[in-house]
Amino acid sequence: MDDQEIQSTVESILGPGVKVIDCEKKSSICEEEVLLINGVPIKLEGNDSVAIKEAILTGQIPSCDLLNQILIRAGILRAPVRLETSLSTKSSIVTKEEVTVSRNNKVIDERSRETHESNYYVSSTSEIWEPVGMIKKPRNPCYNSDQSRSESSASSDQGYTTNNSTNNVLRGEEEEQKLYSKYGESVPDCMQQCLNQLSNLGLSVPEVNPTLGNLSQTSGGNARGPGFSSSANICGSTTSMVNGANLESQDIRDNVGDRDHALVYRDGNLVSGSLEALVQHMVPTEEYYPDRAYLFAFLLSSRLFIKPHELLSEVCALCEHQQKLGGEGGKERFQRFVPRLVQLLAEWTETFPYDFRDERVMAHVKSITQKVASVDATARQEVSALLQNLLLRLTALERYEEGLARLTTESGAQQLSQVDVTELCPSAMILAQQLTHVELERLSYIGPEEFVQAFAKESPHLETSFKEMKKTRNLESYVSWFNRLSYFVATEICKHAKKKQRVRVVEYWIETARECFNIGNFNSLMAIIAGLNMSPISRLKKTWSKVQSAKFAILEHQMDPSSNFSSYRSTLKAAMWRSVGATDERQRIVVPFFSLLVKDLYFLNEGCSNKLPNGHINFEKFWQLAKQVTEFIAWKQVTCPFEKNSRVIAFLQASPVLTENALSLASFECEPPDSNPEKERFKSLK
Incomplete structure (x- = not known):
């Protein structure tokens, strides 16, 4: 009985107004x-x-x-x-x-x-x-399968060495001999050679920027982006199928007990497997093509265990072996198999184009291009469009990186600007829009694989060669942009000697932060808050006493780090809901607080790089990481709808900013030190 029921029972016995002393x-x-x-x-x-x-x-x-x-x-x-x-x-x-x-x-x-x-x-x-079976690994003179199997439980798969074995169909003999001989050649030059090969075969190279969505997809393919809406849709394969084909009973008997090659499923979803088995699972056949979501997840995180050029080499070797391309009738079988191979290459270049900056990867692409172009005219057109699109993307990336280098050089060589940001851009709303332009442009050039490679150097589980493959220039430059914006905010405040001007600039940045919040630009918002909370700014008590800081308090609450940024995470979810299905481009913008995103992905990377006790790779962690990175890809593909002001954007990115010591000194000149620690600090800076 609840309290009210107990009270009613007592009153029915003794009348109203009685008091219940105890209830057990x-x-x-x-x-x-x-x-x-x-x-x-x-x-x-x-x-x-x-x-x-x-x-x-x-x-x-x-x-x-x-x-x-x-x-x-x-x-x-x-x-x-x-x-x-x-x-x-x-x-x-x-x-x-x-x-x-x-x-x-x-x-x-x-x-x-x-x-x-x-x-x-x-x-x-x-x-x-059903019994678990795997197609046997091809015997390859440059691939020691016994060594790989014996070391499958180790933390690094050293058995996966560079595979440059003889391949009668997928590699020409001339290409074999010079597979890794031209590392000094630039990637666009190498890709141009592929295009030239196609031109020599009588194929005109398109001058427009084709989309991969226009490529003809064979039956069983999937042209949509990798989707992770529900775990039930992640993987529809079962252990009774190997690359889409039923295993014969003899194949099953031959492979019974070969647990190193097993893929483990739970409720129809792939949860773990050996590296060999996972590589095999991504290799297409005439009847089978791997799920696009699986391809994305595996290509994203497999680089923790095997380098992209080695993975492509393994795929080529497996294709030749299981299709028996080196035997009698191999050319006819290869002609039927070509659409699948081209589709796999198209999806790889679409989702991870930066892998093809590696000359070793392009060496395999060149040999594939040569063979494909010689057997199938339709596939030849598709490969041409694929390579042209890839060339344009990588050329744009090189220009972007060169531009970043120039910005760094220019900002370091200039004197502190006397131009005030409030004069150059009087509207805080317009400044927030220009900040969003910068954010979305820099986001768009971050490759999804950079999130994995960023932590490869830190992981004790990976061999040295994997630590050395760290290529995260665009990710690191984006983190540097956050720090620069914080220092830029502080510099713009401290360069004013008069308190009234400082108050005006502080309130201007608070209003800009509020506009960033409304847009969904949380990275600039957090950078501005960080700049306003820097010690040289927060100590300006006389300045802050004149600031209308109620709006700033609200913004600080939204980005409060307590409870693992629970307030921000709730706001981010709301922004994501707004973005999904929005017809107005302005409502689709989501620029996440990048440092927190990197932190979240770091812990997922830890789970990806740690193998299970049985030596299997934990593919559940691959799914989780892929899901978050897929969200990031959707965010970075949004086109900024606001009018661009090149002068303001150049000022934000290239104008000099004060160092930490210079900021402290400027702050003390604005408002003299009023405590012993500040006085000591001021003396040390003089």
Whole structure:
């Protein structure tokens, strides 16, 4: 009984106005769980029993090792098995309620009520599990499969060495000999050679910027972006299929027990597998093409274990082996297989174009281009458009990076500008729009793989060669932009000697921050807040006493770091909801607080680089990382709808800013030090 019911019961006995002194309730619950596999209770003892019980009661999946033990007993690795799992839960609840009525501290009546409640819950699932099999790894003179298998449980896959083996179809003999001989050649030059090869075959190279969406996709392909709307849609493959083809019984017998090559699924979703198995899973056949979401997730994070040029080499070798391209009739089979290979290359260049800045990757592309162009005219056109589009993107990237280098040089060589930002751009709203232009442009040039490579250098689990492949120039320049904007805000305030002017500039930046918030530009917003909170600015008490700071307090609350930036995360979700389905480009803008995004991705990267105890790669972490990076890709592809003011943008990016010591000195000149620590600091700066 609740409090109101107890009070009503007492008043019905003694009349209104009585007071309940005490109420005691006692409940007891008895539960019993029964685990059945294929209709038979599974006898588990000790820690296994405890682990199963805890997992079921909390609605979680037991560890893979424990499930594998049970499933192997059921014959999962030997023959097709129908797996029926049922959970029965019985619960009995006995509730005893006692009411004691007293008057003048004397008990005059006692009543009790006892209720019994029994619940019986049953759930069951039924699945058919097929034996796991893999296509055997091709024997390759430059690839030591035994070494790879023996080291599969190590933290780095050293068995995956550069594969430049003989390949009669996918590599020309001339290309074989000079595969890695031209590292000094620039990527656009190398790509231009590919285009020249096509031109020599009588194909005109398009001058326009084609979109990959215009390429003809063969049946089974998927031209949409990688989607991660729900885990159920992530992977539809099952262990009974290998690259879309049913395994013959002899293939199954040949591969039974080869657990290093297994892919592990849970509820139809890929959760782990060896590197060899995951590479095999991305290789297309005539009948099979890997899911686009899987391709994106694997290409994104696999670079923690195998370099892109080595991965492409492995894919070429597997294609030749499983399609038997080197044997009799290989050319005809290759002609039927070409559309799949071109589609794979198209999706790779579309999602990770910066991989093709590596001359070793382009060496493989050149040989593929030569062979494709010689057997299929339609594919030749598609490869030409693909390479032309890639060339344009990489050329634009080079120009962008050259422009960044010039900005850095110019800002370091100039004297502190006497031009005030409020004079150059009187409207805080327009300044916020120009900041958004800068943010979206810099975001657009960050490759998704940079988030993975940024942490490769820090990971103790990766071999030295992977640490050396760190190519994160655009990501690092974007982080530097955040710091520059913070110092720019502080510089613009401290360069004014008069308090009235400083107050005006502070309020101008607060209004700019508010406009950034309304736009959805959270990175500039946070940079401005950081600049206003820098010690040389926050210590200007006389200045702040004249500032209308209510708006600033609201913005600080929105970006409050407490509870892991819970306020900001809620606001970001709202901005994402606004962006989805918005027809107005201004409502689609989401510029995240980048440092926090990098921090979130760092922890996901940690999970990606750590292998499971059985040596498998944790593909669940790959899915999680890919989902967040996919959101980032959607944000960076938004076109800024505001009118561009080149003069303001140049001023924001190239005008000199004061260093930390120079800011402190300028701050003390604005308002003299008023405490002993500040006085000591001022003396040290003189």
